[in-house]
Amino acid sequence: MNQVARAKQVKWAREILKSAGLRQTEARVAVLTILFSSRTPQTAFELHRLVSEQMKVDRVSIYRILTAFRRAGLIHHVADKGFVICSHPGQEEDAHLYLICEDCDSVEEIGWPNGLRESIRRQVLMPAHFNGAGPVQITGLCARCR
DSSP states (O other), X not given: OOHHHHHHHHHHHHHHHHHTTOOOOHHHHHHHHHHHHOSSOBOHHHHHHHXXXXXXXXXXXXXXXXXXXXXXXXXXXXXXXXXXXXXSTTSOGGGEEEEEETTTOOEEEEEOOTTHHHHHIIIIITTTTOOOOSOEEEEEOOTTTO
């Protein structure tokens, strides 16, 4: 990544943190920048490794950063894949559907099609007497991998 692109991402990360009411520490900016520039989910372990290449940070700090980001609605945890940047910051994780490519691990976050969320509640959850919440994740092959 060139210096201009990196500077834009860092500026964007600082603005996002400020708008979310979070302190703009270098570690937080680094985690947000990595997630923003990644096509695939990143695990806490991988984020620690990547941030450690830039600065000294312990694993516990990475977990705390991820927890703060999730609470602020900046990132989502996708299945066992890892964390991804939220394309609709501030919204709950279950407000979207996640399309996960089984081949390249890319994740696409999309909004619920009209009526589908309520239809699932009415036709699946209610008859089963199941009180469900959380994101819906669909796996398959993305356009690049087909």
